[in-house]
Amino acid sequence: MTDAAAQAVRAAVEALSPTWITPPVLQPAGLYLELAGEDIRARAFMLAGDEDEALCLRPDMTAPALRQTLRSGDWSKAFSVAYDGLVFRRQSDGQKESEFRQVGAEVFAPRAEIAASEAGVINVTLAACRALNISPRVRLGDVAVFEALVEACVLPEPWPRRVKRAFARPGGLATVLREAAAPPAPEESAMAQALAALPEERAEAVVEELLADAGVAIVGARTLGEIAARLREKGRTLSAPRAEDAALQFIAETTAIEAAPDAAFAALRNAAENAAVKNAAPFLAAIARAEARWAATDKQALDATFSAGFGRGLAYYDGFVFELEAPQLGARASLGGGGRYDGLLHRIASSQGGALKAPEQWGAAGFALRPQRLAEAAR
């Protein structure tokens, strides 16, 4: 059954005319630690070794596929790669498989061209489902729409950064709303405000003197300049107008909208009229791009929703994201998903010490499906 499902996905992937690749099962653990953080220690099978050379069984296919492609890809024109292999994840829940197959593909193209391929990526997964007679529930999102929404509100620093950062977290925007309401610590704020009033070099000198008087040496990776700069920024934030609660609330509410795509886009356009939106044009443009993608999606009787808030915890993605769910297999049972991840491409390229190079203006998008789940859903 799993083989038949995998075969159906492989057949659908051929629409992208990919090169099939087989990345190594063993991958550098350090790469994943940098990309996904300490959580990976609990989720991946780590193999002993010196920190720098420690290996792990690949917990996904995207990063290994990117590494291989960065090494051997032909970056003269748009291309795609596909894979079919096992990934390994530690499961705390004994019910779940800790070793399972993924079939997927990655599309690489100059940024100007890649938007046109995005719907194609979704369509491949939908074609695979149709071939297997599965009608998945499709959840669509777009990190770029969310970011444009935050930018549109033109909040004082550091709120845009905090809000964007909160997006990827379980606590979400509620934490930021709480922080915005909390008053700052008084002692620290006095120093920060005093420094903010000084010219930059003078502020740095004051901090240097303060530390010298206290006999404190600078340890850790931050420089005196960085410390002084952030203190000044804190001071400025204190004297600057606080982020309006109304704007933060508006962002939280708009992010919570989840509806059938056409209705969701209408609601977002409507939100652009809100008083909190100071700069609507880029936000509307981001919505338009999401709409264009949806227009190109092969949506025969498709059960789909769109939300600007979808994509939480999917740290890889920085543009559109999608997930196929099979409700008959349980709440949020995923058949697979994918999205756009230009940032990941360049992060992996730079993490390899310059040995691997992705052309600056290129983007990447891809997906992975789980044949075993597809086979279960097809039953």
Place this chain on the structure above:
Amino acid sequence: MSALILAVPSKGRLQEQTLGFFADCGLAISQDGGKRGYVAKMAGRAEVEVRLLSAGDISSALRDGDVHVGVTGEDLLRELGAGFQRIIMVKPLGFGRADLVVAAPAAWLDVTTMADLDEVSAAMRARTGKRLRVATKYLKQAHAFLDGRGVDDYRIVESLGATEGAPAAGVADVIVDITTTGATLKANHLKTLSDGLILKSQAQLAASRAADWSDAAKAAFAAILNQIEAREEGRKLKLVRAALGTAKPEAVAALVERMGGRPASESGPDIVAFYCPAERAPEASAAAAALGAGPVGIFSSDYVFERAGSLSRRFADEFANAS
């Protein structure tokens, strides 16, 4: 064959305090092979085998059920992660106190809270692509705490000793480690964050659910717990004794009740005697004298035993619940 295996720290201040604690409870531990031996005996308790292990080994021995009970730091027990489920912390011992904290460079004047650390780590990663390096030997607790505070742009650098020196040595930016006075942190140009306290740790008398608990082992441990508790009660209570004199027995009984005391065995037709919380004993004695009793004396007791000590009962309950 000894019924009960008790592990105590094999070196340092924690060993001194642990041996001191047991000796004070009348459970003196003597090392067999002189100072170098790693097996010891407990005075008057042939059924108990005492093993001297490092504090870290004691916590893993408890997890694995290699020993029934042991004395070690709560920080080390909690570091067992899922294995902590197999531990019953029977009694906090009041010594070996230390705080497990997040400490950042003192020079980071802009960083006073975990929220600051989160922001700084995000900025660091955005700028350099590198994560904030956290040196610790408390991998599990550090991870759980940082995740719980929403800090995720960090990377753990496992440290096997002298964690506090890691930032100065250039191999980490912040640390998660234990501190007692903060002096070592200060000497290494570090400071704790205002909301960076992970655990207030102290030495614990802990039992292993994983050990093979024969009835004899349970009885041996219950006897030790009862003696520890009796010693503690003895310290907390004073015996107040007086000739009844002209005082009315009911009035004295009411006084005992009001003072949170308990009648003692020595009460008789002409004598009143009761145990009273030490700090209220003078007040209770004066009140008894005022009622007509006297002379009233206050006596110290080394031990006050109860038929079923609450510690051993609690331990038995814990065990019954688990199995």
